[in-house]
Amino acid sequence: MGRARAVTFVLEAVGVRRGDTAILEDITATIRSGGCTAIAGPSGAGKSTLLRLLNRMLDPTAGRVLLDGTPLPALDVLALRRRVGLVAQQPTLLTDTVLDDLRVGRPDLTEEEARSLLDTTGLPPAFAERRTADLSGGEAQRVCLARALALRPEVLLLDEPTSALDRASAEAIEGVVSDLRAAGGTAVLVSHDTGQARRLADDVLVLRAGRLEEQGPPGDVGYLRAAASP
């Protein structure tokens, strides 16, 4: 799965503005390699925006983001996106069949590899033959994850990857994150599910109204502790 290569992001005084509105403001943080970082916080806090900065789906309007010491704009953007795969909250399928979609970034992907990737995400291997237009939202989300995994990314950025899934399917996705970590890869996860953040994350960034409110291991982060208390 992951290429087991350590990757560290550093955010230096990062801001994102849209007109007069500050969506992210003065975020300075390190996202450590070889583990799972969860980005938590209330709806509208800027979590998806922060995630999208990490593979340049979006560029900051202030400050900068570095990957292993190199500012992201100095890297080839397509090469960056192969190394740092994003699975967006809204799945976007690009071709007619699931197999063709999995081959978008990997034309050499064999049918056997495709079936194995689908199985990893909790989908029946026979889904390779399905038409993308007929998939449910949760199925499409998992095909997008399988498509990202096909590129063997060093980092997986996951935006609410289990929001459309039942418990069993969500467990398959959590297994993908655990396997990536075990292989030395890096995952960055936006999740409203505080239990999921506690299960998977080594480190948690809590955003509130565009600012970094706290960062630390799940057991030390007040936002998760408050959600866990009766």
Ligand SMILES: Nc1ncnc2c1ncn2[C@@H]1O[C@H](COP(=O)(O)OP(=O)(O)OP(=O)(O)O)[C@@H](O)[C@H]1O
């Ligand atoms: N292109 C844009 N133009 C204007 N406002 C935007 C734009 N993109 C995001 N926003 C606003 O920025 C804020 C943060 O959005 P973002 O999607 O990052 O939040 P989030 O924490 O991921 O929210 P949620 O948990 O609801 O998915 C929201 O108020 C959103 O409406």
